[in-house]
Amino acid sequence: xxxxIDPRRVLATLRAxxxxxxxxxxxxxxxxxxxxxxxxxxxxxxxxxxxxEADIDAVxxxxxxxxxxRHALLVGSHSxxxxxxxxxxxxxxxxxxxxxxxxxxxxxxxxxxxxxVIAFSDEEGRYLSCLGSRSFCEALDxxxxxxxxxxGATLAEAAAAAGLPAQGLARLEPARHLAYLEAHxxxxxxxxxxGLDVGIVTGIAGMQRYLVQFGGRADHAGTTPxxxxxxxxxxxxxxxxxxxxxxxxAGGPDSVWNFGALALQPGVANVVARSATLTVEFRDLSPEVxxxxxxxxxxxxxxxxxxxxxxxxxxxxNALAPARMDPxxxxxxxxQARQAGARSLALPSGAIHDAMVLARRVPTAMLFIPxxxxxxxxxxxxxxxxxxxxxxxxxxxALARAAQQAAxxxxxxx
Numbered sequence: 001x002x003x004x005i006d007p008r009r010v011l012a013t014l015r016a017x018x019x020x021x022x023x024x025x026x027x028x029x030x031x032x033x034x035x036x037x038x039x040x041x042x043x044x045x046x047x048x049x050x051x052x053e054a055d056i057d058a059v060x061x062x063x064x065x066x067x068x069x070r071h072a073l074l075v076g077s078h079s080x081x082x083x084x085x086x087x088x089x090x091x092x093x094x095x096x097x098x099x100x101x102x103x104x105x106x107x108x109x110x111x112x113x114x115x116x117v118i119a120f121s122d123e124e125g126r127y128l129s130c131l132g133s134r135s136f137c138e139a140l141d142x143x144x145x146x147x148x149x150x151x152g153a154t155l156a157e158a159a160a161a162a163g164l165p166a167q168g169l170a171r172l173e174p175a176r177h178l179a180y181l182e183a184h185x186x187x188x189x190x191x192x193x194x195g196l197d198v199g200i201v202t203g204i205a206g207m208q209r210y211l212v213q214f215g216g217r218a219d220h221a222g223t224t225p226x227x228x229x230x231x232x233x234x235x236x237x238x239x240x241x242x243x244x245x246x247x248x249x250a251g252g253p254d255s256v257w258n259f260g261a262l263a264l265q266p267g268v269a270n271v272v273a274r275s276a277t278l279t280v281e282f283r284d285l286s287p288e289v290x291x292x293x294x295x296x297x298x299x300x301x302x303x304x305x306x307x308x309x310x311x312x313x314x315x316x317x318n319a320l321a322p323a324r325m326d327p328x329x330x331x332x333x334x335x336q337a338r339q340a341g342a343r344s345l346a347l348p349s350g351a352i353h354d355a356m357v358l359a360r361r362v363p364t365a366m367l368f369i370p371x372x373x374x375x376x377x378x379x380x381x382x383x384x385x386x387x388x389x390x391x392x393x394x395x396x397x398a399l400a401r402a403a404q405q406a407a408x409x410x411x412x413x414x
Contacts, residue, residue: 002107002400003100003103003104003107003108003396003397003399003400004103004107005099005100005103005392005393005396006099006103007388007389007390007392007393008389009099009102010095010096010099010388010389010392011385011388011389013046013095013098013099014087014088014091014092014095014388016042017039017042017043017079017087017091017094017095018087018091020035020036020038020039020042021033021035021036021038021039021081022087023084023379024379025087025379025380025382026081026084026085026086026087026378026379026380026381027081027085027086027087027091028081028083028084028085029079029080029081029085030080030081030082030083030124030126031060031080031121031122031124031126031127031131032060032121032122032126032127032155032158032159032161032162032164034162036060036079036080036081037060037162037163039079040056040060040062040079040119040121041056043062043079043094043098043119044056044062044064046098047062047064047098047101047117048064049102050064050098050101050102050105050117051066051067051101051102051105052064052065052066052067052101052105052116052117053065053066053067055168055170056164056165057135057164057165057168057169057170058159058164058165058166058167058168058169059121059122059131059132059135059145059155059159059164059169060080060121060122060132060159060162060164061118061119061120061121061132061135061136061169061170062079062118062119063116063117063118063136063170064101064116064117064118065114065116066101066104066105066114066115066116067114068114069111069112069113069114070112070175070176071112071113071114071176071178071406072113072114072115072116072176072177072178073113073114073115073116073177073178073179073180073181073399073402073403073406074116074117074118074172074177074179074180074181074358074362075093075096075097075100075101075115075116075117075118075180075181075182075399076093076094076097076117076118076119076120076182076354077090077091077092077093077094077097077119077120077123077182077183077184077353077354078090078093078094078119078120078121078122078123078124078132078133078354079091079094079119079120080121080122080123080124080126081124082124082377084378084379085124085377085378085379085381086185086375086376086377086378086379086380086381086382087381087382088185088381088382088383088388089184089185089187089376089377089381090123090124090184092183092184092185092369092383092388092391093182093183093184094117094118094119096183096391096392096395096396097115097117097118097183098117099392099396100115100117100395100396100399101115101116101117103396104399104400104403111403111407112407113178113403113406113407115399115403116176116177118136118170120132120133120136120354121135123353123354126150127145127148127149127150127155127158128143128145128148128155129352130352130354130356130357131145131148131155132354133354133357133358134357135169135170136169136170136171136172136357137172137357137358137360137361138171138172139357139360139361172358172361172362174361174362177362178362178363178402178406179326179329179362179363179364179365179402179406180355180358180359180362180363180364180365181329181364181365181366181367181395181398181399181402182353182354182355182358182364182365182366182367183366183367183368183369183391183392183395184353184366184367184368184369185368185369185370185371185376185381185383186199186368186369186370186371186374186376187351187371187374187376187377188350188351188371188374188376189371189373189374190345190347190374191345191347191368191369191370191371192370192371192372192373192374193374194345195343196343196344196345196370197337197342197343197344197369197370197387197390197391197394198333198337198342198343198344198345198367198368198369198387198390198391198394199344199345199346199347199367199368199369199370200330200333200334200337200344200345200346200347200365200367200368201325201330201346201347201348201349201355201365201366201367201368202285202324202325202330202346202347202348203285203322203323203324203325203348203349204285204322204323204325204348204349204351204352204353204355204356204359204366205254205256205283205284205285205322205348205349205350206283206284206285206287206290206319206320206321206322206323207281207282207283207318207319207320207352208281208282208283208290208293208294208316208318208319208320209279209280209281209316209317209318209319210279210280210281210297210314210315210316210317211277211278211279211314211315211316211317212236212239212277212278212279212280212301212312212313212314213275213276213277213278213312213313213314213315214232214233214235214236214239214275214276214277214278214310214311214312215232215274215275215310215311215312215313216229216230216231216232216233216235216272216273216274216275216276216308216309216310216311217229217230217272217274217309218265218266218271218272218273218274219271219272220270220271220272221269221270221271221272222270224272229272229308229309230272230308230309230310231272231273231308231310232264232265232273232274232275232276232310233264233272233273233276234273234308235276235304235307235308235310235312236262236264236276236278238304238307238308239278239300239301239304239312240259240278242300242303242304243259243280243296243297243300244257244259246296246297246299246300247282247293247296247297249296250289250292250293250295250296251282251284251289251292251293252284252286252289254284254285254348254350255282255283255284255289255293256282256283256284256350257280257281257282257283257293258279258280258281258282259278259279259280260279260281261277261278261279262276262277262278262279263276263277264276279317280297280314282294282297283350284322285322285324285348286322287321287322290322297314298314301313301314320352320356323355323356323359323360323364324359325355325359325364325365325366326359326363326364326365328363328405329363329364329365329398329402330346330365332365332398332401332402332405333365333367333394333395333398334346335398335401336393336394336395336397336398336401337394339397340390340393340394340397342390342391342394347368349366349368353366365398367391367394367395367398369383369387369388369390369391370383370384370387371383372384
């Protein structure tokens, strides 16, 4: 089985999708916004034109099924964006899937393995990070999606206002869906800096996020001697520097960490800070390294607790386990990259993707293409046209390889 795609049609479809929520060179399509829903209705129409049976479910997932087959490869990504985001983040994977389905249906109408396409809802987390893929995989872990809120409205209210059906959710079908493949821009600089064409993702880093709280005492900043202050702000600043050094010692070569939010109370210039709240987040592909990083943070909390007369305590807010990509699917991507003459790199993903959710249920793989300057989540996000087109050829060729192997009589017949 082979599939020959139209790379120029890929570009045209991406440009057409970028009209929804366009803001300068970027797009703004937060989940369930009017712009997002207009894009989803358009995508459903594109899926139907490609010969798929397409519907939009109760949380906004757009799912197109290949009719008349028992088995399919599931392909896609998300079509929502951050506010004032880029035109390729998420959209690339959806459009690659659309192109693959169009070509597959036209050139292999009787293939026993189909290509299903999905545009997941709210990967960016307006209501809940990876909401659509979590719903699709029944992985909401007791969360009632209807009670999730943004801007004073619940998800149920926003869904009703967006015209979504009150019931009916697209679901992963383990007997049907043999694998999930997703394409994405890298969102980092490694491919671009290295002059490379594609990245074969080895896994998606796990993440742990903590809230570190500092308890001091509010006093007049002009009259309280320095020696008797219980300054929660300075305690937080010193903790951040000490913790960064501890994480650096405990981490691995691909570990990253961030001190992304700091809140001071009362937060005025002439009052010593009574309390401080600092977020600490770290990521790595190795569970063992994540455990070392967590231990380093807790040791730092113990060492700093009581210094400057300020209490220090940490509470874990969120945690995601790492997800490994399927070796056989990685091999298909590598083989197709070599055939296409594409310079490739095997690399982990530090960013969270819907593939992280799917990988816990079905064999999963991801392909990256370069982000110019490593930029993403900004209107200047971009990728060279030649990399978009070459990535599409590599990705769709690997899909054909995977479908060949999964077909009855193939090397991995189901």
